[in-house]
Amino acid sequence: MEKLLLYVEVHQLKKQGFKIAAIAKKLDISRNTVYKYLNMDLEEASDWITSLGSRRKKLDLYHDQILSWLKEHPDLSSAQIEDWLKERYPTLEVSGGTVRSYVSEMRDIHHIPKVIRVRTHEAVEELPMGQxxxxxxxxxxxxxxxxxxxxxxxxxxxxxxxxxxxxxxxxxxxxxxxxxxxxxxxxxxxxxxxxxxxxxxxxxxxxxxxxxxxxxxxxxxxxxxxxxxxxxxxxxxxxxxxxxxxxxxxxxxxxxxxxxxxxxxxxxxxxxxxxxxxxxxxxxxxxxxxxxxxxxxxxxxxLQPVSPMLSSKSPLESSISRTVHKDNIIKYKSNRYSLPLGTYRPRGENTVYVEVQEEELIIRREPQGEVLARHKLCHGKGELIKNRQHTRDRSKGIQAYKETVIRQFQDQKKAEKFLHEVGCRYPRYIRDQLQVIQHAITHFRLEIDNALAVCIQDQMWSANDLRDIAQHLTRLKETETPNPASIQKSKNINPAIKTTTVTREIDDYIKILGGVL
The missing domain is CATH 3.30.420.10 (Ribonuclease H-like superfamily/Ribonuclease H)
Structure with a gap:
């Protein structure tokens, strides 16, 4: 009945002088549908509409299945329904357009609307093959x-x-x-x-x-x-x-x-x-x-040919990178593992490398570098695994701690000035800063005074800067120092080589000096 009323409306609008495009827009139908209705008389339209009621469609066999999907998942697309049908009925041959029309009609009949989201795109040129x-x-x-x-x-x-x-x-x-x-x-x-x-x-x-x-x-x-x-x-x-x-x-x-x-x-x-x-x-x-x-x-x-897949034992997979958080911990498989105080650098690189060996978690600054921490691997979730040595030293007060650190420098006035500036900039983290300085003194004692001089000269008031400079100076010194083995080798003269000192008469020296006896 709806199609017959639509047929009548199309002919009425045409008699009123509306153009094809205007009729299509007014009735929300395609122009091809308008042409189709205008080319039929009333008897042909009635026969065609009657035949629609008795004609079976290709997807009628799957009507109940599609309807159950739409009721359970109203946001299903016709393309997804097409895929589901082909997955369950591999012998089914149906075009995407047929599925779209059938699903659209079912949505109208059973009042199952679908929200359509439109996004703006810009066309780009196609790229060459293999690029x-x-x-x-x-x-x-x-x-x-x-x-x-x-x-x-x-x-x-x-x-x-x-x-x-x-x-x-x-x-x-x-x-x-x-x-x-x-x-x-x-x-x-x-x-x-x-x-x-x-x-x-x-x-x-x-x-x-x-x-x-x-x-x-x-x-x-x-x-x-x-x-x-x-x-x-x-x-x-x-x-x-x-x-x-x-x-x-x-x-x-x-x-x-x-x-x-x-x-x-x-x-x-x-x-x-x-x-x-x-x-x-x-x-x-x-x-x-x-x-x-x-x-x-x-x-x-x-496409460029590739060699066989990289081995699972490749050095690329020997360690996993993790980011150090400001509370000096890393996260690994839903747990938190502690690191020594001062590992986190506010303006520096905060990537460390995690390696699992049996039931032990090993954390390094570099993939094959110095070990920062070792922890027993935790198989739970949400746990904090903390080494007591990574906590603050609370055995003495801040002032006493400062004095202990200052006494370890040769120029204690410079050290006192440096710690004063550090305390002004990091009042909440002064104990952490002292911990880092003590760590630097312990590991880079030979260069710690030179590093202190550089920090004061360049006005770098941070324990992390002091530690990094001391480490850098230590590495430079190690590369410049000659190999002891080569020095020893140069001292070992071959005993088979004999040397003889040349001697002259006294008259020869007098002639050279221009004097007389």
């Missing part, structure tokens, strides 16, 4: 088999030319080591490596952009040097630089993960790979109007 892959991370909360919330994390790779994708999931946040491993698996999946990789400013790979001089984490810097790819780091708040992979992140969330039940991680990843083959890399891309899998067959030839 670039874009990488991004995402996370989503789904339901598990017990109907409990489960948070999952994933990393996505997409080749910019073909839109060919790779996705891998984890049930915990990614580490830099996980990121490197996923890069290797993505390169194996693609069968090669592009020239350039585009990233967001993610803490897993970058420390700072530094006005264009990208500072990478030590692990990822070593990996980049190993694989020799070029990095393009997007600016903050500039999503269009990597819009392709951002669309993939949304596609993975909405088409694959949303409303799917999580059983275990292995099965989830297997289903995701099957989804990539069935939908993610198979469906026609809306921008290129081509199937990614077909374009990838050509782009694969332009």
């Amino acid at each position: 670039q892959v874009q990488v991004d991370w995402g996370e989503i909360t789904v339901k598990d088999s017990e109907n409990k919330n489960k948070k999952l994390y994933f990393i996505t790779f997409v080749l910019s030319h073909s839109r060919y994708k790779y996705v891998e999931w984890m049930d915990r946040p990614f580490t830099t080591r996980d990121t490197i491993r996923c890069h290797e698996k993505a390169f194996q999946f693609f069968g090669g490596m592009p020239e350039e990789i585009v990233y967001d400013q993610d803490h897993l790979i970058t420390v700072s952009e530094n006005a264009g001089d990208i500072i990478l984490t030590s692990e990822f810097q070593a990996y980049k040097q190993e694989r020799r790819f070029r990095i393009y780091l997007c600016r903050k708040a500039d999503p269009q630089s990597k819009g392709k992979v951002e669309n993939v992140v949304k596609f993975v969330k909405r088409n694959f993960a949303k409303n799917r039940v999580f059983v275990d991680l292995e099965a989830w990843n297997e289903k995701c790979l099957a989804w990539l083959e069935r939908t993610g890399n198979h469906n026609v891309h809306h921008t290129t109007k081509k199937r990614p899998v077909e374009v990838f067959a050509l782009e694969k030839q332009h």
Whole structure:
């Protein structure tokens, strides 16, 4: 009946002199529909509308299934419904347009609206084959088999030319080591490596952009040097630089993960790979109007060949980087581990390296450097594992502590002036500052007075500065000092070589001096 009323309205508006475009806009229908109604008389329209009631549609067999999905998940897209149908009924052959029309009609009949969010985009030129892959991370909360919330994390790779994708999931946040491993698996999946990789400013790979001089984490810097790819780091708040992979992140969330039940991680990843083959890399891309899998067959030839996956025993994975917090602790697997007071540097580098050996957690300033702390590995969550030696020395007062530190310098007046300036700048942390100075005196005693002179001359009033300068002067002295073995070797003259002193007569010396006897 609704279609018959619409037919009548179209003819009435036409008789009133409305144009086709105006009729379509007024009735909220397409111009093709207006033309179709105008080309039919009343009898033809009645027969056509009657036939619609008795005609079966291809998806009528799945009507109840689709309706149950829409009622349970009103925000389902027709593309996701298409994928779910193909997943459960592999022999079903149906186009995306058919599914969209059917789902739209069902929403109207059963009053299940869908909210549409529109985002503004800017078109960019297509890149050559094999030039670039874009990488991004995402996370989503789904339901598990017990109907409990489960948070999952994933990393996505997409080749910019073909839109060919790779996705891998984890049930915990990614580490830099996980990121490197996923890069290797993505390169194996693609069968090669592009020239350039585009990233967001993610803490897993970058420390700072530094006005264009990208500072990478030590692990990822070593990996980049190993694989020799070029990095393009997007600016903050500039999503269009990597819009392709951002669309993939949304596609993975909405088409694959949303409303799917999580059983275990292995099965989830297997289903995701099957989804990539069935939908993610198979469906026609809306921008290129081509199937990614077909374009990838050509782009694969332009990728750089890669050697077999890096060994899990590679030195790249020997340690994990962590950031030192201002309370001199690091976080590792949901627990906090203490470090010696003064490890945190307010204006310095606060990255340390964590290594696990059996049941012991070892923390170093450098990957193979001096050990800062050792802790027994904690398998709980939310615990603070603290070494008593890392706490403040409360056995004596601040003034007594200052006097003890001052007496260890040769020029005690300079030391007193330095501590006075440090106390003015760090009144709340004076004990911590004294602890750092005492540590520097103990480890760099030979150069501590020279370091003090440099600090006063350059007006650097910080215990951390004093320690760093003393350490630097110590290293310089070590490199300039000759090797004792070489000195000893030069002293050992070969006994087989004999020397004879030349002697002259006394008259010869008198002639040289111009004198007489």
